[in-house]
Amino acid sequence: MPVALVLRENLLLVGWEEKQFAPIHRFDPAPPPEAIERLRQYFQRSTESADPALLLKRNAEMTRYLDETRKRTEAEIEKMQRTLAQRQEELHASIREAETDSLTGLLNRRAYDERLAQAFHRTLRQQSEALSLVLFDLDYFKQVNDEFGHQYGDAYLKKMAQAMLSVIRREVDSAFRFGGDEFAILLFAPKAVARDKAMAVLTAMQNKVSIGIASISVDEPYRNELGHFIRRADEALYEAKRTGRGRIVIDTCHADSTVTWEYFLPPALLQKAS
Numbered sequence: 001m002p003v004a005l006v007l008r009e010n011l012l013l014v015g016w017e018e019k020q021f022a023p024i025h026r027f028d029p030a031p032p033p034e035a036i037e038r039l040r041q042y043f044q045r046s047t048e049s050a051d052p053a054l055l056l057k058r059n060a061e062m063t064r065y066l067d068e069t070r071k072r073t074e075a076e077i078e079k080m081q082r083t084l085a086q087r088q089e090e091l092h093a094s095i096r097e098a099e100t101d102s103l104t105g106l107l108n109r110r111a112y113d114e115r116l117a118q119a120f121h122r123t124l125r126q127q128s129e130a131l132s133l134v135l136f137d138l139d140y141f142k143q144v145n146d147e148f149g150h151q152y153g154d155a156y157l158k159k160m161a162q163a164m165l166s167v168i169r170r171e172v173d174s175a176f177r178f179g180g181d182e183f184a185i186l187l188f189a190p191k192a193v194a195r196d197k198a199m200a201v202l203t204a205m206q207n208k209v210s211i212g213i214a215s216i217s218v219d220e221p222y223r224n225e226l227g228h229f230i231r232r233a234d235e236a237l238y239e240a241k242r243t244g245r246g247r248i249v250i251d252t253c254h255a256d257s258t259v260t261w262e263y264f265l266p267p268a269l270l271q272k273a274s
Contacts, residue, residue, distance in 0.1 A: 005043070007036060101177045103154060104161035109178035112186075119186055120226045123216060130217035132194035133233040134185040136160070136201065139208045139245040141181035157181070163204035167197040191215035191250055195264060198248050207266045211248040212237025222253055236261060 004015045010030035013021040099111035107115070116133070123131040138144075138160060145153040157177070164175040164185055176184045187194050191213055198211045214232035216222040222229070232251040239261055240249040248264040 007031075104158055104177050106161050106164070106175050106177040106183070108176065111174070112176040112178045112184060115174050116186060116230070117226060119188070120216075120229060123188075124224055127218060129188055130190040130215055130219075132187040132189055132191055132213060132215040133229065134187065134194050134198050135212045135233045135237040136164075136183040136185075136198075137210045137237060137241060138181040138183075138205075139210055139241075160201075160205060160209070163201045166204070167200045190217050190219075191252075195248060195250060199264065199266065202246070202248065202266050207246040210237060210240040210245045212240055212251070213248065214251040220253055232259070 002016070006013045006015060006021060010027040011023055012025040012027065014024050015021040099107055099114075101108045119131055123129060138156070141153070141156070144156055160183060161175070161177065164183060168175055168185060168187065172188055174186045176186070178184060185194075185197070187197065189197075194213050194215060198213060202209050202211060212233050213236055214229060216229060232253075236249040236251040240247050240263075243249070243263070246266065250262040250264070252260050252262060
């Protein structure tokens with residue numbers, strides 16, 4: 001016959017089929033809640049072990065609870081992942097905005113300083129690839145602005161940017177505008193490749209750009225100093241401007257620490273010279 005034990009405050013009652021309850025014990029004082037809970041769990045386990053139907057019911061409830069918990073947890077994880085992906089995209093967009101020149105869409109001076117340092121130290125570590133820094137200066141850009149106006153000048157700068165982007169591998173190399181009419185390309189390539197790409201930009205800009213190039217590679221000695229690498233390219237650019245503009249000058253280091261410059265003119269100027 002099924003029976004039930006019921007605790008009402010400090011009075012323990014027993015009940016049976018007719019739902020009649022009779023007191024069987026009075027506690028003084030009332031037992032603590034944790035003792036009552038332990039006893040309840042004990043009776044529940046002993047009853048379930050003796051009655052398979054109750055045990056199956058308990059297992060079904062546990063299975064349902066675990067399924068609901070799993071689904072709820074998966075939904076929460078999916079929501080967190082979506083939120084995280086959104087935040088990451090916002091962060092990347094913010095970084096791109098902070099590193100991009102608003103007029104030309106090229107990378108700006110901040111990105112130039114960071115990426116040049118990273119690329120230089122990576123090349124030093126790996127010692128298996130070449131790195132070339134190509135500096136550009138638009139010839140007589142101030143006169144272009146003064147004669148045709150700033151709107152034309154902005155379009156001219158954008159044209160220069162497109163010419164640079166057309167010769168680089170965007171997933172590997174980088175193009176920068178870090179001054180009014182000053183630009184740079186960072187190439188993971190030797191100076192011969194850098195020269196050809198620079199010549200393509202020079203031709204696209206109707207030979208109105210001065211260009212200086214410096215490279216480091218396993219085939220050419222160099223100092224392990226970023227500042228020295230930048231100065232080499234900058235001095236080559238100055239030499240291109242000093243010797244007539246509209247040309248390419250490449251800085252070359254030799255084993256005896258001497259430096260020579262190689263000069264390259266666009267085909268149009270070479271025909272005039274000959």
